[in-house]
Amino acid sequence: MSAALAPVVLALADDELVLGHRHSEWTGFGPHIEEDIAFSSIAQDEIGHATAYYRLVAAHTGDDPDRLALGRAPSEYRHAIVCERPNGDWAYTLTRHWLYDHADSLRLASLAESKHADLAALAAKMRREERYHLLHADAWLERIARGPVEARRRIIDALTIAFDEALGLFEPLPEEGDALAEGILPEPSETLRARFMDEMSARLERLELPRSVQGRAAETAEFIASSSGDLIAGDEAGDGVDRPGAALGGRRGRHGPDFDSLWEVMTATYRADPGASW
Amino acid sequence: MSATVADVVDALAGVKDPEIPVVSVLDMGMIGDVAVEGEHARVVVLPTFTGCPAIDVIRSDVAEAVARVDGIASVSVELSYEPPWTPDRISPEGRAKLRDFGLAPPSSARPVMIADIGLPSEATCPFCGSTDTRPDSMFGPTPCRALYYCNSCRNPFEQFKPV
Numbered sequence: 128m129s130a131a132l133a134p135v136v137l138a139l140a141d142d143e144l145v146l147g148h149r150h151s152e153w154t155g156f157g158p159h160i161e162e163d164i165a166f167s168s169i170a171q172d173e174i175g176h177a178t179a180y181y182r183l184v185a186a187h188t189g190d191d192p193d194r195l196a197l198g199r200a201p202s203e204y205r206h207a208i209v210c211e212r213p214n215g216d217w218a219y220t221l222t223r224h225w226l227y228d229h230a231d232s233l234r235l236a237s238l239a240e241s242k243h244a245d246l247a248a249l250a251a252k253m254r255r256e257e258r259y260h261l262l263h264a265d266a267w268l269e270r271i272a273r274g275p276v277e278a279r280r281r282i283i284d285a286l287t288i289a290f291d292e293a294l295g296l297f298e299p300l301p302e303e304g305d306a307l308a309e310g311i312l313p314e315p316s317e318t319l320r321a322r323f324m325d326e327m328s329a330r331l332e333r334l335e336l337p338r339s340v341q342g343r344a345a346e347t348a349e350f351i352a353s354s355s356g357d358l359i360a361g362d363e364a365g366d367g368v369d370r371p372g373a374a375l376g377g378r379r380g381r382h383g384p385d386f387d388s389l390w391e392v393m394t395a396t397y398r399a400d401p402g403a404s405w
Numbered sequence: 406m407s408a409t410v411a412d413v414v415d416a417l418a419g420v421k422d423p424e425i426p427v428v429s430v431l432d433m434g435m436i437g438d439v440a441v442e443g444e445h446a447r448v449v450v451l452p453t454f455t456g457c458p459a460i461d462v463i464r465s466d467v468a469e470a471v472a473r474v475d476g477i478a479s480v481s482v483e484l485s486y487e488p489p490w491t492p493d494r495i496s497p498e499g500r501a502k503l504r505d506f507g508l509a510p511p512s513s514a515r516p517v518m519i520a521d522i523g524l525p526s527e528a529t530c531p532f533c534g535s536t537d538t539r540p541d542s543m544f545g546p547t548p549c550r551a552l553y554y555c556n557s558c559r560n561p562f563e564q565f566k567p568v
Contacts, residue, residue: 161544164542164544165543168544169544171456171548173456174456175458178456248485249486251486252455252490253455256454256548259544
C-alpha cells in the first residue's frame with residue numbers, strides 16, 4: 128500500500144467537499160430558479176465526487192468515509208484556500224466556479240493516467256460528468272463578459288481576487304515527490320499550473336477580459352519553502368502585503384477564519400453524534 | 406440446491422432504480438458483473454453518476470434481493486467505475502421504458518468525451534417523438550437529468566443526460 132495515496136486523494140476530496148458546500152449555500156437563494164437548481168445540482172455532484180474519493184481513501188486505510196469527511200479538525204483538511212472563500216456576490220461565485228472547474232478538468236485529465244488503477248478509473252468517470260459544469264461555467268462567463276457594464280465590472284473584480292487564489296489549487300502537497308515517484312500523480316503540480324495559466328490566459332483573451340487581472344502572483348509566487356518548511360508565495364516587494372497569490376498553505380492544512388465558520392456548519396450534525404447512521 | 410448466476414440475475418431484474426421506478430438496474434446496464442461461489446454472491450454495480458444520491462439505496466436493494474435467492478447465504482455488493490457506466494449500456498427495453506415514463510433516453514449511444522464540449526446534445530421528445538427540441542438547463546431534479554422543451558408539442562420534458 129502506498130503512503131502517498133491517501134494524502135493525494137484526501138486533498139482532491141476536500142476541494143470537492145468544501146467547494147460543494149459553498150455551492151450548496153445558494154440552494155433557495157439563487158438569483159433565479161434555473162441557477163438555484165444548477166448550483167444545487169453542481170453541489171450535489173461535487174459532494175458526490177468527494178464521497179467517492181473518501182471511499183477510495185477509506186478502502187486503503189481502513190478509515191470511515193464519514194469520519195474523513197466530517198470528523199477531522201480544521202487543520203487536517205487539505206483543500207485549497209480558494210474553495211473555502213465565502214460566496215460573496217453571484218459574480219464571484221460564477222468566476223470561482225469557472226476557474227475551479229477548468230482547473231479540475233485539467234487535473235482529472237492528468238489523473239486519468241494515474242498508475243493507481245482505481246484512482247484513474249474514478250477520474251475518468253468524473254471527467255465525463257464535469258463536462259456539464261464546464262458547459263455551465265463557460266456559458267455564463269461568455270454571457271457576462273459581453274454583457275452590461277455593471278455585470279462585466281463585477282466579473283473583473285472577482286477575477287482580480289479569484290484568479291491568483293485559484294493557483295493555490297496547484298500548490299504541491301508535501302507528499303508530491305513520493306506520489307510522482309510511484310506514478311499516483313502522473314505529472315507535477317507545476318506542470319498543471321503552467322497548463323492552467325496558458326489555457327485560462329487564452330480564454331480571458333477570447334472573452335476580451337483584461338489579462339492584467341491575472342499574472343502578478345503567477346509571476347511572483349514560486350512556492351518558496353520558508354525556514355519553517357511552509358510554502359509561501361514569493362513577496363518580491365518585501366513589504367509583507369498579503370497579496371491574493373498568498374492564498375497558499377491549504378495543502379498543508381493552513382486555513383483562514385472563512386474555513387472555521389464553514390467547518391462549524393458543515394460538521395455540526397456529525398459532531399452532535401459521531402458515528403450515527405443516517 | 407445451489408444457486409446459479411442466472412438465478413441472481415433474475416433477482417436483479419426486480420431491483421428498480423429508486424428515482425426512475427419503471428426501470429430495473431439490469432435495464433439501466435448498472436450491473437457490471439455477477440459471480441456466484443458456493444453460497445456467496447458477488448455483484449458489481451456501476452453507478453450512472455458518481456454523485457448519484459440513490460446509490461446507497463440501490464446497493465442495499467441489490468443486496469436484499471440477492472440474499473432472497475434460494476441457495477445464497479451471503480452477498481457482497483461493490484461499486485466500480487471500471488468500466489465507466491455509459492448510456493449505451495441501457496438496453497433497448499430500458500430505453501423504451503424511460504420514454505414511456507416521460508424521460509427522454511440519452512441521445513448519444515456512444516460515450517461523450519470532454520473534448521466534445523459544444524452545444525448540448527439533442528433530445529427526442531418522449532411525448533410526441535419530435536426532435537425539434539431545445540435545452541432549457543443542463544441541471545434538473547437529479548444529477549442525471551437535464552431539462553428540455555419541445556417546440557412541437559410545447560411540453561417541457563427531462564432527458565437522462567448522456568455522460
